[in-house]
Amino acid sequence: MMQTENRTAVIRERIENIYKYLHRHKEYINRLNVFPVPDGDTGLNMTLTLQGALANMHNYEEESISTGEYLKNFAEQMLLNSRGCSGVILSLYCQGISQVIENNDFSKDNIFRALENGYKNAYEGTENPKEGTMLTLMREFKEKYGEIMKEDDDPSIIIKKCIPYLKEVLKKTPDMLPVLKQAGVVDSGGAGFLIILQGINRELNFNGSSLNSLPVSIIININKNIKKFLNGNFANFNKNSIADLLPSIDVEKLHNLRLRNIIEDVKHFINNLQSNGSRLLNKKAIINDLEDMKNSWNPEIKFKYCTEFVLETDKISSKEQIKKIIDGYGDSLIILSSGDKYKVHIHTNKPESVFKDVSKYGELIFTKVDDMKKQHRNLISDDTIDYEREKSVFCIVSGKGFAEILKKLGTDDVFCYGKNKPSVERIVKELNRLRTKNIIVAADDKDILMALKYAASLSKSNVNIVESNNVISLISMMMNISKELDITNTLESIMNSLDDIRFCGIARAVRDAVTEDGKKVNKNDFFTVYNGKIILSDKNIETLIINTIKKLIKEESLISLYKGIPARKEENLIPKLKKTFPDFEFEEYYGGQYQYNYYITFE
Amino acid sequence: MDKKILIITGDMIGLSKEQIDYPDIEILKFPVIVNDKEYRESNEYTAQWLNEKYLKEKVVAKSSSIVKGELIEIVEKNKDKYDLIIHVFMSSVMSAATFAIAKNVMEMYENTIPIINIDSRQVMAGIGNVLLGVIDVIKKNDNMDDIVKLSQEVVQNTFSYYVMADLNYLYRGGRIGKAKALMGSVLHIIPIIGLMGDDEEGQFVPLGKGRTFKQVNSQIIDLIKAKMAEKQVTSIKSLNIVGFGDNNDAFFDFEEKLKTIPCDDFILGKADLVGAVHCGPKSYTVAITI
Numbered sequence: 001m002m003q004t005e006n007r008t009a010v011i012r013e014r015i016e017n018i019y020k021y022l023h024r025h026k027e028y029i030n031r032l033n034v035f036p037v038p039d040g041d042t043g044l045n046m047t048l049t050l051q052g053a054l055a056n057m058h059n060y061e062e063e064s065i066s067t068g069e070y071l072k073n074f075a076e077q078m079l080l081n082s083r084g085c086s087g088v089i090l091s092l093y094c095q096g097i098s099q100v101i102e103n104n105d106f107s108k109d110n111i112f113r114a115l116e117n118g119y120k121n122a123y124e125g126t127e128n129p130k131e132g133t134m135l136t137l138m139r140e141f142k143e144k145y146g147e148i149m150k151e152d153d154d155p156s157i158i159i160k161k162c163i164p165y166l167k168e169v170l171k172k173t174p175d176m177l178p179v180l181k182q183a184g185v186v187d188s189g190g191a192g193f194l195i196i197l198q199g200i201n202r203e204l205n206f207n208g209s210s211l212n213s214l215p216v217s218i219i220i221n222i223n224k225n226i227k228k229f230l231n232g233n234f235a236n237f238n239k240n241s242i243a244d245l246l247p248s249i250d251v252e253k254l255h256n257l258r259l260r261n262i263i264e265d266v267k268h269f270i271n272n273l274q275s276n277g278s279r280l281l282n283k284k285a286i287i288n289d290l291e292d293m294k295n296s297w298n299p300e301i302k303f304k305y306c307t308e309f310v311l312e313t314d315k316i317s318s319k320e321q322i323k324k325i326i327d328g329y330g331d332s333l334i335i336l337s338s339g340d341k342y343k344v345h346i347h348t349n350k351p352e353s354v355f356k357d358v359s360k361y362g363e364l365i366f367t368k369v370d371d372m373k374k375q376h377r378n379l380i381s382d383d384t385i386d387y388e389r390e391k392s393v394f395c396i397v398s399g400k401g402f403a404e405i406l407k408k409l410g411t412d413d414v415f416c417y418g419k420n421k422p423s424v425e426r427i428v429k430e431l432n433r434l435r436t437k438n439i440i441v442a443a444d445d446k447d448i449l450m451a452l453k454y455a456a457s458l459s460k461s462n463v464n465i466v467e468s469n470n471v472i473s474l475i476s477m478m479m480n481i482s483k484e485l486d487i488t489n490t491l492e493s494i495m496n497s498l499d500d501i502r503f504c505g506i507a508r509a510v511r512d513a514v515t516e517d518g519k520k521v522n523k524n525d526f527f528t529v530y531n532g533k534i535i536l537s538d539k540n541i542e543t544l545i546i547n548t549i550k551k552l553i554k555e556e557s558l559i560s561l562y563k564g565i566p567a568r569k570e571e572n573l574i575p576k577l578k579k580t581f582p583d584f585e586f587e588e589y590y591g592g593q594y595q596y597n598y599y600i601t602f603e
Numbered sequence: 604m605d606k607k608i609l610i611i612t613g614d615m616i617g618l619s620k621e622q623i624d625y626p627d628i629e630i631l632k633f634p635v636i637v638n639d640k641e642y643r644e645s646n647e648y649t650a651q652w653l654n655e656k657y658l659k660e661k662v663v664a665k666s667s668s669i670v671k672g673e674l675i676e677i678v679e680k681n682k683d684k685y686d687l688i689i690h691v692f693m694s695s696v697m698s699a700a701t702f703a704i705a706k707n708v709m710e711m712y713e714n715t716i717p718i719i720n721i722d723s724r725q726v727m728a729g730i731g732n733v734l735l736g737v738i739d740v741i742k743k744n745d746n747m748d749d750i751v752k753l754s755q756e757v758v759q760n761t762f763s764y765y766v767m768a769d770l771n772y773l774y775r776g777g778r779i780g781k782a783k784a785l786m787g788s789v790l791h792i793i794p795i796i797g798l799m800g801d802d803e804e805g806q807f808v809p810l811g812k813g814r815t816f817k818q819v820n821s822q823i824i825d826l827i828k829a830k831m832a833e834k835q836v837t838s839i840k841s842l843n844i845v846g847f848g849d850n851n852d853a854f855f856d857f858e859e860k861l862k863t864i865p866c867d868d869f870i871l872g873k874a875d876l877v878g879a880v881h882c883g884p885k886s887y888t889v890a891i892t893i
Contacts, residue, residue, distance in 0.1 A: 560790075
C-alpha cells in the first residue's frame with residue numbers, strides 16, 4: 001500500500017491539476033452570461049469553491065486517512081467554501097459522490113452508484129431545479145456512464161467515453177432554457193461541469209485503499225446512544241450496543257474535541273463500572289456535556305423544517321381555514337393570499353403531512369422544505385455561542401452605497417461583500433459574528449441564496465432567510481420593517497413587501513444581444529433590463545433613461561436613480577429629467593453596484 | 604349631569620373652540636418662542652404664519668409649558684362657580700413641567716375644589732380626541748370615581764398617527780423619543796410616528812416609513828385597521844384629522860382614504876400654532892378614539 005503522506009500528496013496534486021484546468025477556462029465560463037453585462041461569475045465561483053477547499057485541506061494531509069475519506073473531507077470543504085449557485089450545486093454533487101466512495105471501492109459499479117448519489121444530492125439540494133443547467137449534465141453523465149459500463153470495465157475509460165456525448169448535451173441546453181436561447185449562450189454551470197470532468201479525465205488514476213475511519217453518521221449516533229446508555233440501569237451492559245461501539249471508536253480520529261473528551265470520560269466511567277461498580281466519574285456531568293453539545297448550537301428550534309408552499313384552491317375562502325388545517329403541525333405560521341392562491345410558511349417536523357393535508361383542498365403549485373437543524377453538521381462543531389442580542393435584521397450586499405442606505409434605514413447588520421460573492425464559510429463567520437439568537441437575513445443576489453442556506457444550517461443562530469434576489473427588494477423590506485414586531489410578524493411583513501418597489505437596471509452591453517421583441521442591442525450600447533428581460537437599448541444613456549421612464553412609469557410619482565460604479569463620474573441627470581418629466585419627483589443616490597450604471601425605481 | 608364641571612385644557616388640541624360641544628371650558632395658551640421672542644396663538648400668529656416663517660426665514664421655534672400663574676388664575680376665577688374641575692393636558696412624558704404644574708395646582712386647591720388631572724398621553728389632535736371623549740363621559744356621569752375610570756379608558760383607547768415631512772422640527776423640540784430611530788436616513792424618507800394610548804411610556808414610537816405621501820397614507824390606514832382588529836371594533840368613535848399646510852394633494856388623499864374607515868364622528872380639525880412648532884410644514888396627523 002502507498003505510504004499515507006505519498007497518497008494524500010498524490011490526491012492533492014491531482015485535484016490541484018483539475019483546479020488549474022478549470023481556472024484556465026474560468027473566463028470562458030464567466031462570459032456565458034444571460035445578460036450582456038460583465039457580471040457573469042460562474043467560472044469564478046466554481047474556481048473559488050475548489051480553491052477554498054484545497055486551501056483548507058492541509059489539516060487532513062498529515063493524517064493517515066484513506067483516499068475515500070480524503071475525498072469526503074474535500075467535498076465537505078467544498079461545501080463550506082462554495083460560492084454562488086454553481087459552487088453550491090457542484091459541492092453537493094461532490095458530496096453525494098464522496099458519500100458512496102468513502103468506502104474506497106472504486107469499481108465501475110460503485111462509481112456508478114456514486115454518480116447516482118451525486119446527482120440525487122445535487123438535485124434535491126437545489127430549489128426549483130431546471131432542465132438545461134448543470135443538473136441536466138450531471139443526470140446525463142450518470143445515465144451515459146450506466147450505458148457504457150455494460151461494455152467497459154475501466155471507470156476511467158467509461159468517463160472518457162462519456163465526454164463527447166456530454167458536449168452534445170451542453171450544446172442543447174439553449175433548447176431547454178429559453179433564456180439561454182435568447183442570449184445565444186450555453187449554460188455556464190453546465191460548461192463548468194464539463195470542464196471539470198475533462199480535467200478529471202486528464203488526471204484520472206484510481207487507487208484502492210481500505211476503509212479505516214469512522215463515518216460521520218456513526219458520530220451522530222454516538223451522542224444519542226451514549227446518553228441512552230447512561231440513562232439506563234447498566235444491568236445488561238454487555239448486551240448494550242454501546243459496549244460494542246465504544247471500543248471501536250478511535251478517539252484520535254475525532255476532530256471534535258468536545259465529543260472526544262466525552263467519549264474518553266465514558267470509557268473511564270465504564271471501566272470503573274466493570275471493575276468495582278463504583279462511579280468515580282459523575283454520570284450526570286457526562287449527560288450534561290452530551291446535552292450541552294447537542295443543544296448549544298441552536299436551542300430554540302423545536303420544529304426542524306422550514307416549509308413553504310403555494311396552494312391554488314377554490315375550496316378554501318379564507319386564511320383562517322388554512323390555519324385550522326395545519327396549525328397543529330408547527331409554529332411560525334404565515335399565510336398570504338392573492339385570489340385563489342395561498343402562500344404559506346410554517347416550521348414543522350412533518351412537512352409531508354402538511355402537504356398531504358392541504359393538497360386535499362387544491363393543487364400545490366410550489367413546495368419548499370429547508371432543514372433548519374442539519375444536525376449532522378452542527379454536532380461535529382466545537383463551537384458554542386453566547387448570544388448578545390435577541391434579534392437582528394442582517395443584509396448581505398455588494399455595493400457600498402447600498403450598504404450605507406440599508407444601515408440608515410435601520411438594518412441592524414450589513415455585510416458588504418464587494419465584487420466577489422461570499423463563500424458559505426464566510427457567511428457562516430458573518431452570521432456567528434453577530435452573536436444573535438434570531439437572525440433575519442436577506443441578500444441582494446439570488447446567486448447567494450444557496451450558499452446562504454447552507455451557511456444558515458451551519459450557523460449557531462436561528463436564521464430566517466428572506467428569499468430576496470435584488471438590492472431594491474432589500475430597501476423595500478427595510479422601508480416596511482417594524483422593530484416592534486416579533487420574528488413571525490416581521491417575516492410576514494417582509495414577505496408582503498419584498499416586491500413593493502418596481503425597478504429596472506441600466507447597463508452597457510459587452511457583446512451583441514437582442515431585446516425581448518427581437519431588436520438588436522449592439523456591443524457598447526446601453527440597455528434596460530426589467531423583470532429579467534432586455535426591454536430597450538440606445539447608444540445614449542440619457543435617451544435610454546428617458547425612454548425607459550416613459551415606458552415603465554405607471555401611477556408612481558417618485559423616480560429614484562441609484563448610481564453604480566460604472567456611472568460614478570457621470571453628471572447628475574436629475575435636472576434634465578425634471579425638465580422632461582415636470583410632474584414627477586426625482587432623487588439620485590449612490591448605490592455602488594458593480595455592473596449596472598443605474599438602478600431606477602418607481603414609487 | 605347634575606354637577607357643574609369646568610374643563611381646562613391647552614391650546615394644542617387640533618380643534619377650534621367651536622368644535623368642542625361644551626360651554627364650560629377654559630383654554631390655556633402655550634407660549635411659543637420664535638427666534639427668542641414669545642408669541643401666543645391669535646388671529647395674527649397662527650400655524651400658517653409660523654410655517655411661512657419656517658419656509659422663508661428658516662426661523663427656529665420652540666414651545667414651553669403652560670404658565671402656572673395663568674392656570675392658578677383660571678382656577679381662582681372659577682373655583683366658586685363649579686363643583687369640579689377637570690384638567691386635560693398633554694402627555695406627561697412630553698412635558699414633565701406641564702404635569703408638575705397641574706399636579707401642584709391640584710394640591711394647592713385640594714381643600715377648595717376637587718380637580719381631576721387627566722394625562723392624555725397624547726399631543727395635538729390626540730389631546731383633542733381625549734378631550735372630546737372626556738366630555739362624553741361627564742355628560743353621562745356625575746360620580747368622580749366613574750369619571751376618572753372612564754376617562755382613563757378614553758386615554759387608553761386614543762391613538763394618534765403623525766406624518767412628519769421633517770423630523771428635525773420634533774427633534775429640536777426635544778420630544779422625538781423612540782422616533783429618533785427614523786432620523787438620519789440617506790434616502791429621503793417620510794416617517795410615520797405615533798402616540799399609542801395603551802403604551803404607558805407615552806412617548807413617540809416609530810410606526811413606519813415611506814418614500815411618498817401616498818405610501819405613508821396607505822400605511823396609516825393599515826395601521827388603523829390593525830388597531831381596530833386588535834381592539835375588536837368595527838367602527839371608530841371619533842377621528843380628527845389635522846393638516847399643517849403646504850401639502851394639499853397628500854392631505855386630500857389622506858382624508859379620502861380615512862373616509863373609507865367606518866367612523867361615528869369625522870372631524871376636520873384645526874392646525875394650531877403649538878402643533879406647527881413641532882410638526883413643521885407639509886406634516887399632518889390623525890387621532891382616533893375607539
